[in-house]
Amino acid sequence: MAIPDEEYILKTTSACAGCPSSLILRYVTKAAGPDTVLVIPACCTSVIQGVYPTTAMNIPVYNVAFASAAAVGSGMSEAFRASGRKTNVICYAGDGGTVDIGIQALSGALERGNDFLYICYDNEAYSNTGMQRSGATPLAARTTTTPAGKTDHKKDLDAIVAAHNPVYQATACAAYPMDLYNKVVKALSIPGPKFMHVLAPCPPGWRFPSDETVEMGKLAVKSGMWVLWERDHGKLAITGASKAAMKKRIPVADYLTRQGRFKGITDDQITEIQAMVDRTIGCLQKEVESEC
């Protein structure tokens, strides 16, 4: 599938250099096309789109309260459908607005079956407010509120979403636009609630040079710290670069030690993270092979 030339995120954003969110949003909107409304809770994208009265987006963007994205998306989708319109409703929220404050609204919307796509772009911290820890921050990562490194693991958002049995669920990464693009196209072709979780390596937050966003995403996938997959009506498939990475992975240390946020990580913590990744991939492989 060829990615369209049409741009919906224009060259006037307020994004940081190397911003993964604007990279992701570029392909999400290309996949969705012009008959689309973005619902944006408080997050980096609130800023990226620019300051009133101008906008860097070429589709309508509705900005809403932090905890409310999935509920606003539900109401908007129901209203469009009642009016006979197929307009795509895409909630585009950060990890804080999804795994923390927004999870109740997300859970309710997934359970109700409202027809919309929810995308969580995950930069693993409250980046918009200066890099505080979120429930998606991984073990040992230093943030402004975990200055000695986070002592808890990243919340397993995908398992929580899977428990709601949405019609379509997928992961993606800013470093793999084709995989991301195809998944958004597929998700939007299916009626009902869809969910995508997209890794967004954030240069200022993760403390790596701003020209290494794509490389950092690739390291995440190659190490198995991030696995590209989709679950279509409950059936799991590993996709894109993760198919090769599942067979031969690089050590997680190659990914972790390239980022300033993991400065001070101990060998024990690296071993713990490696074991967790091995276990997660083992579980995914079993699920792929299983019939149920």
Place this chain on the structure above:
Amino acid sequence: MLTIGTGNKAVALAVRDAKPVVVAAYPITPQTEIVEEIANYVADGSMDARYIPVESEHSSMAACIGAAATGVRTFTATSSHGLVYMCEMLHMTAGARLPIVMANANRALGPGWNIGAEHSDSLSMRDTGWLQCYAGTAQEAYDATFMAFRIAEHANVLLPVMINLDGFLLTHITQPFDTVDPEGFLPPTSTPHAIDIENPGGYGTLTTGSEHFKFRWDIERGMRDSVAVIKEVEEAFAAKYGRRYDMVEEYRCEDAEVVIIAMGTLGKEMEVAVDMLRNEGVRAGSMRVRWFRPFPVIDLADKEVVVIDRDYSFGYGGILANELRAKCGCRPFSVIAGLGGQDVTYKDIASFVRMREEDGEYWFGVDA
């Protein structure tokens, strides 16, 4: 059509007759019957709307915001803790200029748990940019809810409207009331700033201080203009259906020396107290404030004033009393009564008038 039902049922029927496209709601005592009734109307086909059974009140208002943003008529209902839980979204609604209509069953806030009538829930939302109306009867709950859509959606207003009804005292008391033939009263919803795919723009984007300032002024302008719109809509309602309302319902005030002022069901109760006082030779009258936002202009010159508040602003005083002090220049005797559904009879109200003292405050059932 004359029918018999509770205040809740009256609201539900008014919503049915207003034909909203989306209703999103969460059940909470004593509002529950409103959303149960609406869910039934949708299920049996007597109402062609999408009913979204949300997981919280925060989400019910959020879902209404999403729906109203597309330009369709939208309704929700709540009470007490539900209302304060959705407080953030009340600000978002008025800020986004979405003409959502909501019924609120007035109820006390915990702790301790109390489901009785009290205006502390809605009055703590007085600065959110919502218009607020307080119904005194089931008939008025029906009429006010039906009219609220036309007021909220008026091009000069485009602000949300909250119809308040006292928990249990109005929500659960069965009364006769008349429904209307809705044809021709509510114009099609027209939201000039509805999402337009053909002309994409940002809604609620980052604003500078000076732009934000203009938006706040626009809300206030809508609030000020709503006074004329309320009068116009209530006049049109009277012309078409024969029932007449005003922002303040006066009773025997022409020659009154002392005026009792309250809202909601207390406001109806005091009309009986006025008759009783008149029989005793006290030249009493009453004023029932129906619209609290926008706040009405009331001429209280040369009158003694007794205000009954079913609410309180801790550290300051009865909220209605203080609004009247500030806005109308009176020095009322402020009575705090009926909190948590405390019984307040017309005899009690008459006794407040007898014990009045200028600028005093009295807590009924607490003060010795």
